Amino acid sequence: MELKPKIYDYIIAGTGAAGLSLLCHILSNDNLKDKSILLIDRDLKDKNDRTWCFWDTGESPFESCLKHTWKKLSFHSPDCSRLLDIKPYAYKMLDSLSFYNYCFNLIKDKTNISFIQDEIRHVDQEKGLVAGLKDSYQAAYIFNSILFKNINQLPGKHYLLQHFKGIFIQTEVPVFNAEEATLMDFRIPQHNDCRFVYVLPVNNTEALIEYTGFSSEALSQECYDRELQAYIQEYLNISKYKITHEEFGIIPMTDAAFDKGSKKLINIGTAGGATKASTGYTFSFIQKQCAKIADNLAAGVHPLAKSSKRLDKYRFYDSIFLRVLSEKKIPAVSVFSAMFSKLPAEVILSFLDEESSLLDDIRLMYTLDKAVFMSAALRNFF
Ligand SMILES: Cc1cc2nc3c(=O)[nH]c(=O)nc-3n(C[C@H](O)[C@H](O)[C@H](O)COP(=O)(O)OP(=O)(O)OC[C@H]3O[C@@H](n4cnc5c(N)ncnc54)[C@H](O)[C@@H]3O)c2cc1C
Incomplete structure (x- = not known):
């Protein structure tokens, strides 16, 4: 006798920022916490692969795993330098490994939620089916954060990249003021482009320094390294430091129309258009997107019903x-x-x-x- 494949209530395809944020929003809702959920990712999410910064006015669901929070941000350009009191906001830093660990910890004793490591090849929106390398999986709703198409194949007018390299540095002597972060420092050479540096100190000897550009192409790794080194010497006056962690990222900045989904397939995260085209900030938009989806599911309507269509x-x-x-x-x-x-x-x-x-x-x-x-x-x- 052939066994019928299990049909889950929800499949979360891709357990990065959006997939795991959605999981948390679902778990915090009493009407949804017993749903059968399958999480699928090709990765075990056991590495610190990115640092998220965002601002908000209240408590984020991930308050317990924040690495640091600032209430003052500075801005520098050749014309002006300002230290901004950002009340009522706080600028927050979260490292991805703490976030992944926190989310997976929430489900470690839950029998209704499972994780499978698989490479997803295709999602069939009509059948509500996810085709992986190891197996196929079915659900009433699939929440997908995998970008199957190249961004520049989507119909849009403009495509830029926010590209950056960040290094966590540690100094022997105290040099940073952990009360203040630099949101943008434009005093660096612009190379007829848009380039700036973030400085995010987490204590008086450690900071994340990130060199960022908004342009049509990323730079060579040597170029980021050279510019970071020059900035640290020239503007932070630091000559002795060690690099404790590095990250590199490219975030699409486009006004392309992202497919939000259909009857059974709902795209979330960057794949669902959560990245703000003009800044690359995504994390807080993901929270709004996922909160709305969880509210709709709890109300028994389609996840995108009355969706907070970004204005x-x-x-x-x-x-x-x-x-x-x-x-x-x-x-x-x-x-x-x-x-x-x-x-x-x-x-x-x-x-x-x-x-x-x-x-x-x-x-x-x-x-x-x-x-x-x-x-x-x-x-x-x-
Ligand atoms: C280095 C870096 C730093 C960033 N910093 C910030 C920041 O400070 N603030 C901010 O607001 N935004 C930031 N972003 C932008 C954005 O918040 C992140 O990219 C965020 O992770 C997007 O969430 P997501 O769920 O859409 O994608 P992801 O977090 O990338 O999740 C997608 C998941 O899908 C999995 N996957 C992909 N393909 C497959 C496949 N075929 N089969 C199975 N699994 C698959 C991946 O392993 C991943 O786990 C940053 C991005 C990067 C790259």
Whole structure:
């Protein structure tokens, strides 16, 4: 007699930031915590492969595994240097291994939730079927965070990359102030591009220093290393340090239309359009996306019903910003400088978080080069 394959309530295909965040949102809901869930990833998620930073005003679900939190952020450019009090926000750092461990720990005694390590080849949205190398798996809903298509094969207008290399450095003597982080330092050579450095101290001898560019192509590893070394010497005045951890990343910045999903397949995370096109920030948008999906599941409606369709005005703003960055009619540094020198941090952060009021949008637009942005807006519109 042939055994019928098990049909799960949910399959979470890809257990990175979005897959595991969704799991946490599901587990924290009494109506959902007993659902049968299969987690699938090709990776065991046992490495610290990225550091997430995000800002929020309250307690995140992952408060217990945060590495550090800052209430003050500085911004530097050749024209201005400002230390910003970011109240009511806090800027938070989470390392991915703590996050993976925390999430897998939540399910270690749960018999209704299992994990399979498999390479997923294909997802059939009609049948609700995930085809892996080892087996095929079926569920009422599949939550997928795997990008099966190259981003630049999606229909969009602009494609840039946010590319970066970060190094955790440790010094012998105390040099950092762990109360303050540098969100963007544009004093470095711009190479007719958009380049800046983050400095995120976690105590007085350790910090993550990240060299970042927004452009159409990433740089060579030697180039990131050279620029990081120069920055550490010139701007931090540090000559003796050891590198304790490194990370490299490329985040797509595009106004391409991501497929949010259909009847049985729901795309989440970057694959579901959670990456903000103009900044690359994704983590907090993933939390909003997953919270909404869990609420819908608990209410017994389709996961994307009444979905918090990210507001079209922000899609429009992001697209204009990508055009301005791509066309390089004004240096990117002058756009950020104008914003950070004239506005309170709260206005900038709420705008970037897509939570701003229309009045704040207008205040922010007032800081920009009107001719360049209006021309980009008109050309985007038509
Ligand atoms: C180094 C780095 C640092 C970042 N820092 C920040 C930050 O500070 N703040 C922020 O907001 N955003 C940041 N991002 C952007 C974004 O938050 C992350 O990329 C985030 O991990 C996206 O979540 P996700 O679930 O969509 O993708 P992922 O976390 O990449 O998860 C996808 C999962 O799918 C699995 N997978 C892929 N293909 C297959 C397959 N064929 N079969 C089975 N499994 C598969 C992968 O192993 C992975 O576990 C960063 C990105 C990188 C790369």
